[in-house]
Amino acid sequence: MRVLGGTAMSNEARRLNRVLGRAHPAALRCLSPLGRKLAFPRGIPFQAAEARDSRIDATIGQLTDGGGRPLPLPLLEASVRDLDLPSTFLYSPIDGPPALRRVWRDRERRIAGHPAIATTLPIVTHGLTHGLSIVADLFADKSTDVLVPVPAWENYELLFQLHAGARIVPYPFFGDSGFAVSALEAALRTVRKKAIVVLNFPSNPHGYMPTPAEARAIVDVITAHPGPVVAVTDDAYQGWVYEPDLHPRSIFWDLAEKGDPERLLPIKVDGATKELVFFASRVGFLTFGAIEGDAEAALASKVKTVIRGTVGMASGPAMAMALRALHDPALDAAFAERRDILARRYRILKNGLAALDPKRFRVRPFNSAYFALVELTNGLQAEDVRRKLLADHSVGTIAFPVENAIRLAYCSIHEDRLPELVAAFARAAR
Amino acid sequence: MRVLGGTAMSNEARRLNRVLGRAHPAALRCLSPLGRKLAFPRGIPFQAAEARDSRIDATIGQLTDGGGRPLPLPLLEASVRDLDLPSTFLYSPIDGPPALRRVWRDRERRIAGHPAIATTLPIVTHGLTHGLSIVADLFADKSTDVLVPVPAWENYELLFQLHAGARIVPYPFFGDSGFAVSALEAALRTVRKKAIVVLNFPSNPHGYMPTPAEARAIVDVITAHPGPVVAVTDDAYQGWVYEPDLHPRSIFWDLAEKGDPERLLPIKVDGATKELVFFASRVGFLTFGAIEGDAEAALASKVKTVIRGTVGMASGPAMAMALRALHDPALDAAFAERRDILARRYRILKNGLAALDPKRFRVRPFNSAYFALVELTNGLQAEDVRRKLLADHSVGTIAFPVENAIRLAYCSIHEDRLPELVAAFARAAR
Numbered sequence: 001m002r003v004l005g006g007t008a009m010s011n012e013a014r015r016l017n018r019v020l021g022r023a024h025p026a027a028l029r030c031l032s033p034l035g036r037k038l039a040f041p042r043g044i045p046f047q048a049a050e051a052r053d054s055r056i057d058a059t060i061g062q063l064t065d066g067g068g069r070p071l072p073l074p075l076l077e078a079s080v081r082d083l084d085l086p087s088t089f090l091y092s093p094i095d096g097p098p099a100l101r102r103v104w105r106d107r108e109r110r111i112a113g114h115p116a117i118a119t120t121l122p123i124v125t126h127g128l129t130h131g132l133s134i135v136a137d138l139f140a141d142k143s144t145d146v147l148v149p150v151p152a153w154e155n156y157e158l159l160f161q162l163h164a165g166a167r168i169v170p171y172p173f174f175g176d177s178g179f180a181v182s183a184l185e186a187a188l189r190t191v192r193k194k195a196i197v198v199l200n201f202p203s204n205p206h207g208y209m210p211t212p213a214e215a216r217a218i219v220d221v222i223t224a225h226p227g228p229v230v231a232v233t234d235d236a237y238q239g240w241v242y243e244p245d246l247h248p249r250s251i252f253w254d255l256a257e258k259g260d261p262e263r264l265l266p267i268k269v270d271g272a273t274k275e276l277v278f279f280a281s282r283v284g285f286l287t288f289g290a291i292e293g294d295a296e297a298a299l300a301s302k303v304k305t306v307i308r309g310t311v312g313m314a315s316g317p318a319m320a321m322a323l324r325a326l327h328d329p330a331l332d333a334a335f336a337e338r339r340d341i342l343a344r345r346y347r348i349l350k351n352g353l354a355a356l357d358p359k360r361f362r363v364r365p366f367n368s369a370y371f372a373l374v375e376l377t378n379g380l381q382a383e384d385v386r387r388k389l390l391a392d393h394s395v396g397t398i399a400f401p402v403e404n405a406i407r408l409a410y411c412s413i414h415e416d417r418l419p420e421l422v423a424a425f426a427r428a429a430r
Numbered sequence: 431m432r433v434l435g436g437t438a439m440s441n442e443a444r445r446l447n448r449v450l451g452r453a454h455p456a457a458l459r460c461l462s463p464l465g466r467k468l469a470f471p472r473g474i475p476f477q478a479a480e481a482r483d484s485r486i487d488a489t490i491g492q493l494t495d496g497g498g499r500p501l502p503l504p505l506l507e508a509s510v511r512d513l514d515l516p517s518t519f520l521y522s523p524i525d526g527p528p529a530l531r532r533v534w535r536d537r538e539r540r541i542a543g544h545p546a547i548a549t550t551l552p553i554v555t556h557g558l559t560h561g562l563s564i565v566a567d568l569f570a571d572k573s574t575d576v577l578v579p580v581p582a583w584e585n586y587e588l589l590f591q592l593h594a595g596a597r598i599v600p601y602p603f604f605g606d607s608g609f610a611v612s613a614l615e616a617a618l619r620t621v622r623k624k625a626i627v628v629l630n631f632p633s634n635p636h637g638y639m640p641t642p643a644e645a646r647a648i649v650d651v652i653t654a655h656p657g658p659v660v661a662v663t664d665d666a667y668q669g670w671v672y673e674p675d676l677h678p679r680s681i682f683w684d685l686a687e688k689g690d691p692e693r694l695l696p697i698k699v700d701g702a703t704k705e706l707v708f709f710a711s712r713v714g715f716l717t718f719g720a721i722e723g724d725a726e727a728a729l730a731s732k733v734k735t736v737i738r739g740t741v742g743m744a745s746g747p748a749m750a751m752a753l754r755a756l757h758d759p760a761l762d763a764a765f766a767e768r769r770d771i772l773a774r775r776y777r778i779l780k781n782g783l784a785a786l787d788p789k790r791f792r793v794r795p796f797n798s799a800y801f802a803l804v805e806l807t808n809g810l811q812a813e814d815v816r817r818k819l820l821a822d823h824s825v826g827t828i829a830f831p832v833e834n835a836i837r838l839a840y841c842s843i844h845e846d847r848l849p850e851l852v853a854a855f856a857r858a859a860r
Contacts, residue, residue, distance in 0.1 A: 037592060043584040044828055047816065051826020056851050058838045059826040061634065061800045062709040063768060066844025071771070073707050073764040079751045081511045091709050126556055126712070129742040137593075154473040158739030162467060163567075204491065277503050279492040279521050280746020282556070282712075309588030312559040315745030316710020321509045334503040338493060341501070370491045386477065396481020396489040398474055408488045414496025421486050 013039035016298040023295035024261040029228040030194050032141035032164065038302035045094060045308065062090055080317060087320040092313050094304045096124025100319055103326040104285050108270065111239070112249040117256045119268075120296045122285035123303050126314045128236050131269035131286045132159050132198075137306045138299075139196055139230045140164035146196045147187045149173035149180075151373070151400050153204045153234070160196065169195075173203070174364065179210050181217040188225050196230045197222055199251055202237040202368035205400065205407040209368040215247035219254045227263030231255050235270040237369040239335065242343040246367060252289055259290025266290055272322045276331075277338050281318040342370070342411060345418060349410045352422035360429070370411035376404050376429060385429045393424040443469035446728040453725035454691040459658040460624050462571035462594065468732035475524060475738065492520055510747060517750040522743050524734045526554025530749055533756040534715050538700065541669070542679040547686045549698075550726045552715035553733050556744045558666050561699035561716040562589050567736045568729075569626055569660045570594035576626045577617045579603035579610075581803070581830050583634045583664070590626065599625075603633070604794065609640050611647040618655050626660045627652055629681055632667035632798035635830065635837040639798040645677035649684045657693030661685050665700040667799040669765065672773045676797060682719055689720025696720055702752045706761075707768050711748040772800070772841060775848060779840045782852035790859065800841035806834050806859060815859045823854040 016039050020028040040046065048059040063071050070089035080088055087097055095101070104122050109115065125131040136159050140146065144166040148156050150173060160166045169190060171183040188195065199218070202209045210218065222231055233252040255266035271284030288299055307313065325331055349372055353363045360378035376382055385406060386399035398407040406425070413421055446469050450458035470476065478489040493501050500519035510518055517527055525531070531551050538552070539545065555561040566589050570576065574596040578586050580603060590596045599620060601613040618625065629648070632639040640648065652661055663682040685696035701714030718729055737743065755761055779802055783793045790808035806812055815836060816829035828837040836855070843851055 047828050054826040055824035056847055057826040058843055059828050060842055061839050064842040075758045075760055075764055076751055076755050079511055079513055081509055083509055089710050126741045133740045163739050280519050282745040309593050310563045311556045311741050315712040315748045317747040318745045321506055325506050328505045330505055334505055394485035396484040396487040398477050398489050409491050412490055412494040413488055417486055
């Protein structure tokens with residue numbers, strides 16, 4: 001009996017790494033020890049994929065009628081309407097149904113203005129968090145510096161630091177005017193060996209989308225770095241923008257346009273969560289930019305291995321629903337209607353916050369996403385104000401102690417109640 | 431600006447570990463370095479949970495009407511019927527909707543004959559693979575020996591060895607008569623420091639459920655071990671049993687009954703995948719046995735931290751569908767009808783395989799699940815036979831090269847085609 005050690009590297013993993021070494025040196029140099037070992041095994045899913053068109057397919061462990069059709073319990077089938085039943089009830093490929101991947105790619109390119117840039121076919125993930133977790137598994141280790149603005153979504157710490165052991169290098173989100181490009185540049189100068197730059201626009205918790213000039217400056221400092229750098233755009237709030245003249249697309253496209261495989265690997269993480277107003281879906285996508293030829297297959301093999309060995313594919317009903325929605329010509333109009341609801345809330349909140357005493361509250365710039373962040377400059381502690389708001393006014397908010405700020409998620413408040421929210425906030429922070 | 435290192439342990443993690451040290455020493459001693467550091471941060475989900483019943487809830491980043499109701503796109507809402515819309519479209523708690531967790535607990539206890547054993551409320555996972563991945567994150571590291579029978583589901587290698595760096599200790603599944611309890615016992619004697627014992631009954635790829643006597647012997651050797659041991663039952667195929675007089679419940683319950691917190695932590699991993707004939711659902715559950723009091727909250731905090739920092743909660747539509755099905759009084763009859771379809775296929779295949787030449791084929795014992803495993807004793811290589819079956823007969827099967835065996839998944843073949851499958855197999859292996 002062989003005892004299997006934890007450190008072996010398979011021949012297939014060696015082959016994939018050689019491919020990356022030729023076709024995308026930055027990707028190879030950024031790989032974590034786990035990332036270097038990843039290679040899709042020639043096991044059950046591999047052998048099952050080979051047999052997909054066979055006359056009698058005795059490979060897959062799922063109940064069908066014998067002709068590839070599912071036999072769902074009737075009481076479960078009764079919960080769905082006009083959905084593709086095999087995708088709803090049976091296993092899908094580990095990287096997601098090809099039709100869903102293609103329609104998402106086409107949509108994202110259309111939204112970005114059809115850039116003539118090579119990108120990979122998006123791989124379906126179990127939501128955006130999972131997409132970021134895959135990036136951490138592939139590229140983060142103890143010698144990785146992960147550049148994250150402050151404040152940012154707190155979960156980056158769990159994803160990159162707690163789970164992957166990387167070093168988080170924080171830098172201030174805002175400078176004297178707008179996004180602190182010079183702080184990002186300074187943080188990039190401290191990189192020890194390799195870096196992951198996390199870019200989240202529109203941002204959480206600020207609700208900030210950069211201007212075109214800011215976006216250009218961000219791209220310039222990242223592409224000027226000698227690398228190797230993985231630049232991952234967390235595009236969760238893509239499309240939720242309420243002011244004109246902001247950067248019209250994800251920075252992923254600008255990075256991919258200038259991508260240099262010797263130095264930079266751009267990765268786009270996005271999904272149905274907010275873009276289809278489908279928060280519970282857990283349907284996300286992972287796309288590599290500036291990747292061509294057999295480097296795509298090499299990275300896809302590694303990503304599939306991570307997915308197989310942690311959570312399996314995404315959930316069928318949500319993927320079937322997303323696919324149906326993405327084929328519906330009414331989708332853009334339906335989304336715009338929801339965005340308009342939020343745009344109205346945005347303007348009402350903006351006006352309300354503008355009336356606060358600027359000596360006691362510093363309202364951080366916001367123009368997009370679901371939030372406003374208000375810094376307390378009146379000597380009170382954000383956590384105390386949060387507790388007071390909850391106890392005395394029954395108003396729930398999120399405190400950011402390091403910034404001494406309160407985040408107001410106006411996405412879940414009716415516009416008629418927003419003046420009340422601002423009034424309660426002003427009173428609690430008195 | 432603070433630079434955050436990857437090794438810090440929070441005060442909350444220290445507190446949880448002290449709780450486990452008192453209430454469940456075996457759990458504490460089995461924790462991996464990551465497991466010891468896990469503690470749910472007092473961040474956004476924590477603060478949002480505190481505000482759940484507030485009058486104005488400005489905590490969560492999802493679009494609602496202001497009264498907690500979702501505003502799904504109409505074209506997405508049209509895909510579901512009679513489902514709870516908040517669970518279908520909005521974020522759920524990270525550990526799953528309480529109603530779903532309770533109804534699953536009640537169902538599992540009922541199926542097991544209502545044992546009077548303390549277990550934790552099941553935590554919802556993104557399918558069974560994810561449940562096992564959580565076990566690996568919490569308890570597997572370089573000094574962990576993971577006992578896995580051979581052959582077993584290949585994915586245990588990715589989960590425990592590739593991702594967590596543990597040592598896989600294989601032992602033969604079958605001995606001279608039935609499950610090789612003495613081989614498991616011998617493997618347990620080689621444990622260096624701490625162990626994870628993976629038990630999968632009914633099993634993949636054998637399709638084998640032990641007899642009551644075998645189950646007792648398995649429990650005896652595990653509970654006799656000085657520990658610390660984590661015993662995880664992968665109960666994917668629970669309920670898919672076609673012969674009488676087999677062990678009538680998951681071995682989890684027997685382990686939990688004899689559980690000794692100084693030595694043993696039993697964990698049950700199960701889910702809707704096969705138990706609700708809902709393969710695409712990615713709805714699984716993780717339950718700890720022999721756990722009481724504040725040890726439950728301590729382990730739950732660690733599990734929630736893993737989920738938050740890797741994939742987030744499970745998918746809403748699938749959870750809403752599972753919840754509705756679990757409340758339907760017709761569920762047991764609907765499941766039995768599907769099991770009967772497979773029981774007929776099982777008998778036809780069993781008869782067909784019994785007619786093969788025993789000098790050239792050794793049909794491994796099978797009585798449950800979705801598979802039969804046939805060893806080739808005629809000098810041919812399993813991988814060659816698999817390729818020949820695919821190329822010459824358009825029949826897809828899975829080869830297990832180490833055992834020189836072919837796995838036949840009869841779950842996806844109509845009963846009328848099974849004689850043809852056996853005939854093609856016999857011809858290809860001639």
